[in-house]
Amino acid sequence: MTLVEFVDFSFKYLEADSLALKHINLKIDPGEYIVVTGPSGCGKTTLCRAINGLVPHFHRGYVGGHVYVDSKDTRNSEVAELATIAGLVFQDPSNQLVTLNVEKEIAFGPENLAVEPKEIRFRVEDLICRLKLEPLRDKHPHEMSGGEQQRVAMAATLALRPKILVADEPTSNLDPQSAQLILDLIADLNRQGMTVLLVEHRLDLVSNEASRLILMDKGSIVADGAPRDVLVQDLCQEIGVGIPKATQVYKQLKRRGVTLGRVPLTGKELAALVKEARQA
Amino acid sequence: MIQLDDVYYSYEGLYTALRGVSLEIEDGERVAIMGSNGAGKTTLIKHMNGLLRPQRGHVFLDGRDTRNLSVAEMARIVGLVFQSPDHQLFLDSVHKEVVFGLKNLGFTSEEIEDRCASTLEHLGLTGFAERSPFTLSGGERKRVALACVLATEPRVLALDEPTIGQDAQQKDRLAQLLLDLNQKERTVIVVTHDIEFVIEHFPRTVAMADGRIVADGSTSSVLSNDKVIELCSLAHPQVTLAAKALRQSFPEVPERITSMSQIEEVIMGLLEGGTYS
Ligand SMILES: Nc1ncnc2c1ncn2[C@@H]1O[C@H](COP(=O)(O)OP(=O)(O)OP(=O)(O)O)[C@@H](O)[C@H]1O
Ligand SMILES: Nc1ncnc2c1ncn2[C@@H]1O[C@H](COP(=O)(O)OP(=O)(O)OP(=O)(O)O)[C@@H](O)[C@H]1O
Numbered sequence A: 001m002t003l004v005e006f007v008d009f010s011f012k013y014l015e016a017d018s019l020a021l022k023h024i025n026l027k028i029d030p031g032e033y034i035v036v037t038g039p040s041g042c043g044k045t046t047l048c049r050a051i052n053g054l055v056p057h058f059h060r061g062y063v064g065g066h067v068y069v070d071s072k073d074t075r076n077s078e079v080a081e082l083a084t085i086a087g088l089v090f091q092d093p094s095n096q097l098v099t100l101n102v103e104k105e106i107a108f109g110p111e112n113l114a115v116e117p118k119e120i121r122f123r124v125e126d127l128i129c130r131l132k133l134e135p136l137r138d139k140h141p142h143e144m145s146g147g148e149q150q151r152v153a154m155a156a157t158l159a160l161r162p163k164i165l166v167a168d169e170p171t172s173n174l175d176p177q178s179a180q181l182i183l184d185l186i187a188d189l190n191r192q193g194m195t196v197l198l199v200e201h202r203l204d205l206v207s208n209e210a211s212r213l214i215l216m217d218k219g220s221i222v223a224d225g226a227p228r229d230v231l232v233q234d235l236c237q238e239i240g241v242g243i244p245k246a247t248q249v250y251k252q253l254k255r256r257g258v259t260l261g262r263v264p265l266t267g268k269e270l271a272a273l274v275k276e277a278r279q280a
Numbered sequence B: 001m002i003q004l005d006d007v008y009y010s011y012e013g014l015y016t017a018l019r020g021v022s023l024e025i026e027d028g029e030r031v032a033i034m035g036s037n038g039a040g041k042t043t044l045i046k047h048m049n050g051l052l053r054p055q056r057g058h059v060f061l062d063g064r065d066t067r068n069l070s071v072a073e074m075a076r077i078v079g080l081v082f083q084s085p086d087h088q089l090f091l092d093s094v095h096k097e098v099v100f101g102l103k104n105l106g107f108t109s110e111e112i113e114d115r116c117a118s119t120l121e122h123l124g125l126t127g128f129a130e131r132s133p134f135t136l137s138g139g140e141r142k143r144v145a146l147a148c149v150l151a152t153e154p155r156v157l158a159l160d161e162p163t164i165g166q167d168a169q170q171k172d173r174l175a176q177l178l179l180d181l182n183q184k185e186r187t188v189i190v191v192t193h194d195i196e197f198v199i200e201h202f203p204r205t206v207a208m209a210d211g212r213i214v215a216d217g218s219t220s221s222v223l224s225n226d227k228v229i230e231l232c233s234l235a236h237p238q239v240t241l242a243a244k245a246l247r248q249s250f251p252e253v254p255e256r257i258t259s260m261s262q263i264e265e266v267i268m269g270l271l272e273g274g275t276y277s
């Protein structure tokens, strides 16, 4: 059964002159790992907000079409109800954090959903451990660095155990090793059944785990498919999207008459393909 | 010139964010500051324009101890862009934001409008002048915050995570603008996790961990040092990883490969060599 479905969905913010989303048709099945990318301003955050109901309930504007989340039409659902299904990690973490310390921040969501206290304790400790938040446990969210806030915001959303994690550039403030830690955890949770929709510009970090890559431009979906198939298209660079360096090298070699066995996404893959080609 | 001499800083006396940082940056340099989350990068860069004052040690601007300079004096020399644009933007239109920074610098109103328009254009914000910053996307808002400071062309640009939320094209435009300003003798200092942006545009890298500077030198030497990478939570760029993996089978592959054109030549060499040998 489809978990999220956009049916000819369009949206224009009250204060804007043009549509932020134009006739979006999109089905997300349980267990998928989808990466959404596209130029700044193309509508990625608006797409995320439409899944958890912030669009149109908090951000008001013109709405066309429908979004169904777990078969509920978001137009007729409360944001609080949708929050139990779709957990959103905000693009700017400082806008998401609301409580007095990290422990309380992680417990806040499940407490509001009336989860059993024992279960809440377990989730809090589990996430503090997995996201390496121990040294920050007692800190106030506004007394943390940007990257620390972003890790806490991720933990607070994962504590809700959402059916679908909607994460809007969740690694933008993270150092490369923390980014990898978070992405490994997300991939792990995805293998255990959590559906994932991730907005990212750093495609070399995520494309290998993703089952599907959606490319947006000017409010529309312009490509949707397996990451390698989408990234190798010239369209990406034409609209200003950066593709992984390994994929760029692949394309450049092809122009010079050398075609490797398949499209690489990482440096390691690129090296393996070159070794194969040498042996052939 | 900016000089930090053995600077210490603790928030509320509890969390020691800087533990003896010494650093010299000459006029006209392009320097990247990289390192782990919580390493103290934001705390460090805030010392450069007087937002934070050292609790021990000294910060000198052009040889003058910043203890004797007001925030206003320092702000004229060093323009700081915050990590989160929400901490910087407060007016109800993009135009007002950019003009605000230009107003007290002695420009004619014509110059102000020219600078505002050309900076917005360079940052892909044409058409946004009358919009409220709070109705913009994350990446757009960050570019407005950058525009406010870049339009004033301060002698020192101190930018905290300038590429956050930017696509490849916007990053290229930003880099071009920074290089143009650098050509005009402006010093450019960025704090960033974006390794490729640093490799392409910044000759010098300062790597931090745990409130200290762990390495300071040419970008290629700092970012090819495995110990520094580990200690400062960095990662090798993908092309370097490709080269490392290739070197295991083909020892002739050179060390310290950081650019795409280098790895391309290496691969062409390996494959053509393979066919002909
Ligand atoms: N206002 C504050 N109050 C208390 N501690 C703070 C405050 N701001 C930062 N810190 C702490 O000081 C240390 C350094 O923070 P800083 O913001 O300088 O790190 P950073 O290197 O910029 O990290 P990031 O890459 O995550 O932005 C961190 O441990 C952080 O938790
Ligand atoms: N609250 C708002 N009111 C009016 N217009 C808005 C609002 N939020 C976003 N927009 C506009 O809608 C369009 C899509 O914005 P959105 O935030 O979805 O883009 P995005 O793809 O997430 O961009 P970025 O990569 O910069 O975060 C942009 O043109 C933006 O200016």
Ligand SMILES: [Mg+2]
Pocket: A044, A045, A046, A091, A168, B137, B138, B139
């Ligand atoms: Mg966005």
Ligand SMILES: [Mg+2]
Pocket: A145, A146, A147, B041, B042, B043, B083
């Ligand atoms: Mg910081």
